[in-house]
Amino acid sequence: MSTTNRHFKFIFKSVTPIVVLAALAFASPAVFSAQDNNGSKEKTEKTPAMSQRVYKALTGAQKLIEAKKYKEGLAELHKLEGERGLTPYEKAQMYNYFAYTYFTMERYKDAIASYEKVLAQPDLPTGLVRNSLYTLAQLYFIQERYQKAIDTINHWFKVADKPTENAYMLLAQGYYQLKDYKKALPPLKTAYKIVTDRGDKPKENLLLLLRVVYFGLNDYQNMLDVLKQLVTLYPKPEYWLTMAGVYSELKDYKKQTSILQTLYERGDLERGNQELNLANLLLLEEVPYTAAKVLEKGINDGAIKKTVRNLRLLSQAWIQADYPAKAVVPLKEAASMSDNGEVNLRLGQAYINLERYREAVDTLQAGLKKGGIKRPDEAHIMLGMALFELDKYDAAKQAFKEASQDKRSRKSAEQWMAYVQNEQNRKEQLEKSIQSRRK
Numbered sequence: 001m002s003t004t005n006r007h008f009k010f011i012f013k014s015v016t017p018i019v020v021l022a023a024l025a026f027a028s029p030a031v032f033s034a035q036d037n038n039g040s041k042e043k044t045e046k047t048p049a050m051s052q053r054v055y056k057a058l059t060g061a062q063k064l065i066e067a068k069k070y071k072e073g074l075a076e077l078h079k080l081e082g083e084r085g086l087t088p089y090e091k092a093q094m095y096n097y098f099a100y101t102y103f104t105m106e107r108y109k110d111a112i113a114s115y116e117k118v119l120a121q122p123d124l125p126t127g128l129v130r131n132s133l134y135t136l137a138q139l140y141f142i143q144e145r146y147q148k149a150i151d152t153i154n155h156w157f158k159v160a161d162k163p164t165e166n167a168y169m170l171l172a173q174g175y176y177q178l179k180d181y182k183k184a185l186p187p188l189k190t191a192y193k194i195v196t197d198r199g200d201k202p203k204e205n206l207l208l209l210l211r212v213v214y215f216g217l218n219d220y221q222n223m224l225d226v227l228k229q230l231v232t233l234y235p236k237p238e239y240w241l242t243m244a245g246v247y248s249e250l251k252d253y254k255k256q257t258s259i260l261q262t263l264y265e266r267g268d269l270e271r272g273n274q275e276l277n278l279a280n281l282l283l284l285e286e287v288p289y290t291a292a293k294v295l296e297k298g299i300n301d302g303a304i305k306k307t308v309r310n311l312r313l314l315s316q317a318w319i320q321a322d323y324p325a326k327a328v329v330p331l332k333e334a335a336s337m338s339d340n341g342e343v344n345l346r347l348g349q350a351y352i353n354l355e356r357y358r359e360a361v362d363t364l365q366a367g368l369k370k371g372g373i374k375r376p377d378e379a380h381i382m383l384g385m386a387l388f389e390l391d392k393y394d395a396a397k398q399a400f401k402e403a404s405q406d407k408r409s410r411k412s413a414e415q416w417m418a419y420v421q422n423e424q425n426r427k428e429q430l431e432k433s434i435q436s437r438r439k
Helices: 009-013 052-066 070-081 088-104 108-119 126-142 146-159 165-177 181-197 204-216 220-233 237-249 253-266 273-284 288-301 308-320 324-337 342-353 357-370 376-389 393-403 410-438
Strands: none
Touching: 052 070, 052 088, 070 088, 088 108, 088 126, 108 126, 126 146, 126 165, 146 165, 165 181, 165 204, 181 204, 204 220, 220 237, 237 253, 253 273, 273 288, 273 308, 288 308, 308 324, 308 342, 324 342, 324 357, 342 357, 342 376, 357 376, 376 393, 376 410, 393 410
16 A cells, blocks of 8 residues: 555544433333334233232332432332332333433343343243343343344344334444444345335435445455445434545545545645645646645644654645745755755755755765765765756865765766866866966
C-alpha cells in the first residue's frame, strides 16, 4: 500500500460497531398476561391460574417498586419467595418481578439470575418464555457475555413467532463482538430483507452494522454499496470520508480524491491531517496547483503543522504546478528550520532554476556545512555550476574537483572542469586581445 493510502487506514481502524440493543422495553410485568417481545398477547394459549394470595403479594410489591421503594418491594418479594406451595407459574411471575426490579436498579447480574430462575420453571406460557429469553439475551449483551447472548437469542428464535429485524441484528451484533464476521452476515442480510420487503428504508444502525461486518470480512465492494445507501439516506461527512477510504482500498484514487475535495470545499473535511491527505492525493492525481493551495491555506491557518516535511511538500506542489518562484518561499523556511543540509540542496536547485546564483551559492555552502546530505557530490556539482555563472572559475573548478571524488559524479565533474577551464582560457585570451588593441 502506498504512503498516501496508509493515511486513510485510520478511517477503518476508528470504525466501531453500533450497539443495536433496542432500549429494553421493560414495562412493569403484568400479573395475568403473557406477552411476547413484540407486545402481542397470546390468544391461543390459556394463562395458568394464580392464587389470590400470590396476586395480592405481587400487586403490593409492584406498587412499591413503581414508587421507587426498591428495598421494600424486594422485601415483599423475598417474603413471597419463602412461602411454600407456589406453583411454577407463580414462581415464574415472582422471579419476573425480581428481574424487573434488579434491572431498574441496574443490578444486571441479579436481573440475569432472576430471569434464569424464571426459565427454570416448567410448563410456562410461550409468551412469558419469549419475553424472558429475549430480555435475558439483551442483558447478557450488556454484561459482554456475547456467547451466552448468542445462545439465548438462538433459543428464542425456536419459540418466536415472527422475529423482527431487531432480533436478527442482536444476533449479528453478538457474532460481531466475537469477531465471527461470517456468522454475523447472514442474520444482518435477513434483517435487511425484512425491512425492505415491507417497504421501509433500512435504519441507520442496521446499515452501520452491515458496514463494519463487511469491513471485518475485507469485502470493500459490498461495504461501498452500504456506504452509498448511508450517504443517500443519512448523509453525514463521516460516511463520505469512510467511502473515500474504501475507494482507496479499491485503488480508485480518482473517486477518493473527488470525494475528499468536495468535503473540503463544503467545509466538512477535518482540518489538519485530512487536508494533508487530500493534498497528497491531489499530487498523486496530478492536480498540483490545487494541492498547493490546500497546503498553503492549511499552513497559514495553523491547521497543518509548519514542519520541514510539510513545507517541502508545499514547495514540491508549487514546482509541479510550474510556479518555481512560489516554491522558494516554503523551501527557504524549511531550510532555516532544518539542521540537515538536504533541504538546502533542494533550495539551491530552486535558486539555480530561477538563475539566482548568488543565493544558490550561499544556500549550497550552508548545506554542505550542515552536513547530512545524501549526495554531497551532487551538491558540489550544483555549487560549481552556480559559481561558474558568477564567473568564479577557480572556485567552480574546486567544487567540481570535490564532486569528482565520488565515482558516480566523476565523469560529469571532469567534463565540467574541462568546460570551465576552456571558458576561463577563452575569457583570458579575449581580455588580452582587448588590452593589446588599446595599446
